[in-house]
Amino acid sequence: MLNKSIAVIGAGNMGTSLIRGILSAQLTAPKRIVASGPRLEKLARLKTEYGIAVTDDNRDAAKQADIIILCVKAAVIRSVLEQMHDVLHKDQFIISIAAGVTTASMEKVVGKNVPIVRAMPNIASTVGLGSTAVSFGKHVHEKQHDIAVKIFEAVGEVVVVGEHHLDAVTGLSGSGPAYIYMVIEALIDGGVKMGLPRDISTKLAIQTVLGSAKLVKESNVHPAILRDQVTTPGGTTINAIHELESHGLRSMLIDAVATATNRSKELSELINRH
Numbered sequence: 001m002l003n004k005s006i007a008v009i010g011a012g013n014m015g016t017s018l019i020r021g022i023l024s025a026q027l028t029a030p031k032r033i034v035a036s037g038p039r040l041e042k043l044a045r046l047k048t049e050y051g052i053a054v055t056d057d058n059r060d061a062a063k064q065a066d067i068i069i070l071c072v073k074a075a076v077i078r079s080v081l082e083q084m085h086d087v088l089h090k091d092q093f094i095i096s097i098a099a100g101v102t103t104a105s106m107e108k109v110v111g112k113n114v115p116i117v118r119a120m121p122n123i124a125s126t127v128g129l130g131s132t133a134v135s136f137g138k139h140v141h142e143k144q145h146d147i148a149v150k151i152f153e154a155v156g157e158v159v160v161v162g163e164h165h166l167d168a169v170t171g172l173s174g175s176g177p178a179y180i181y182m183v184i185e186a187l188i189d190g191g192v193k194m195g196l197p198r199d200i201s202t203k204l205a206i207q208t209v210l211g212s213a214k215l216v217k218e219s220n221v222h223p224a225i226l227r228d229q230v231t232t233p234g235g236t237t238i239n240a241i242h243e244l245e246s247h248g249l250r251s252m253l254i255d256a257v258a259t260a261t262n263r264s265k266e267l268s269e270l271i272n273r274h
């Protein structure tokens with residue numbers, strides 16, 4: 001139990017996942033969470049479902065909070081921080097999940113030595129299996145490190161990285177679910193091409209990805225060794241692996257992560273220009 005009051009500014013996909021995770025990990029009581037957003041009618045559902053407070057006044061939400069979690073789009077981060085600027089103080093701390101917005105640019109807007117944590121979660125946080133990387137701005141204390149990590153552990157796994165690594169994190173785990181959805185979709189179509197009913201093919205493809213990931217994680221064995229273990233000489237799998245290698249599957253995925261990382265850098269430079 002953190003026993004802190006938390007304001008979640010922007011309760012969309014990610015904000016709602018965090019609220020759900022924080023409550024199910026019992027990090028704080030529902031009545032100590034306030035969600036803020038522009039449309040009260042949308043927030044009313046959260047109030048009913050989770051018993052938290054809601055408001056359409058970001059400033060008011062921030063005023064009463066120990067921890068302020070910014071879950072709005074990067075384009076509005078600056079205006080949201082400016083809006084709450086006069087109520088912020090250095091005994092609170094801010095966690096932002098907005099892609100690309102650096103701690104330095106937020107510190108510049110907020111001032112007053114308010115500690116700022118930047119995190120890059122992913123959409124799997126919605127089902128408690130997120131991957132989040134966190135990095136800390138210059139005013140963040142050790143105790144706040146632990147709190148930030150605990151908050152994201154409530155929705156999955158957490159790594160702590162230097163802020164300069166967050167673009168690569170975005171290219172790997174931030175955008176990664178989209179790559180895996182494409183893999184799943186293609187496997188389903190492969191099964192269908194070979195005559196399997198679509199529902200059966202879907203079930204098998206999803207479980208194959210889920211089970212393979214769980215095995216790598218739980219066995220702690222390198223994926224190349226696990227692959228060798230299921231590859232019979234002259235059998236089906238080695239023939240399929242040859243096919244994948246000749247189409248450059250591994251290079252393609254390495255390039256995808258590199259391209260997304262570079263794009264994240266470019267966008268970040270644009271966002272933090274001012």
Ligand SMILES: NC(=O)c1ccc[n+]([C@@H]2O[C@H](COP(=O)([O-])OP(=O)(O)OC[C@H]3O[C@@H](n4cnc5c(N)ncnc54)[C@H](OP(=O)(O)O)[C@@H]3O)[C@@H](O)[C@H]2O)c1
Pocket residue numbers: 009010011012013014015036037038039042058071072073074076080097098099120121122123174
């Ligand atoms: N989705 C991901 O996979 C992912 C992964 C990592 C990081 N992120 C980051 O997480 C942030 C949120 O993403 P999301 O996918 O959760 O987006 P989202 O579902 O669109 O949520 C954004 C929320 O912010 C609200 N909002 C808009 N303007 C606001 C304002 N001025 N004050 C307070 N709330 C405001 C929106 O309300 P209305 O809908 O009523 O306008 C919406 O509920 C982004 O910065 C994104 O970069 C997302």
